[in-house]
Amino acid sequence: MRTANLNGLGDVSRLSLGGGIGQIWGETSRDEALATLHAAVDAGISLIDCAPMYNNA
Structure with missing residues (x-):
């Protein structure tokens, strides 16, 4: 997975x-939702x- 430095967050995907x-x-x-989250992290x-506009995120 390629990463980029996102200011104060450091390196992120x-x-x-x-x-x-x-x-x-x-x-x-x-x-x-949990399966989707786990698949993303595993990848x-x-x-x-998790912006507030995403309702239940």
Whole structure:
């Protein structure tokens, strides 16, 4: 996974996970959200966007 330095956060993955776990694209179960999060982290994603606009993120 390629990384970039994001100021005070240090090196983070260039890919991120965002609204896909916050029910933005439709109904998402807790198990589905956790599976998505685990898959992203297992793939090397270290930047998780949990902005308030993502509802349940």
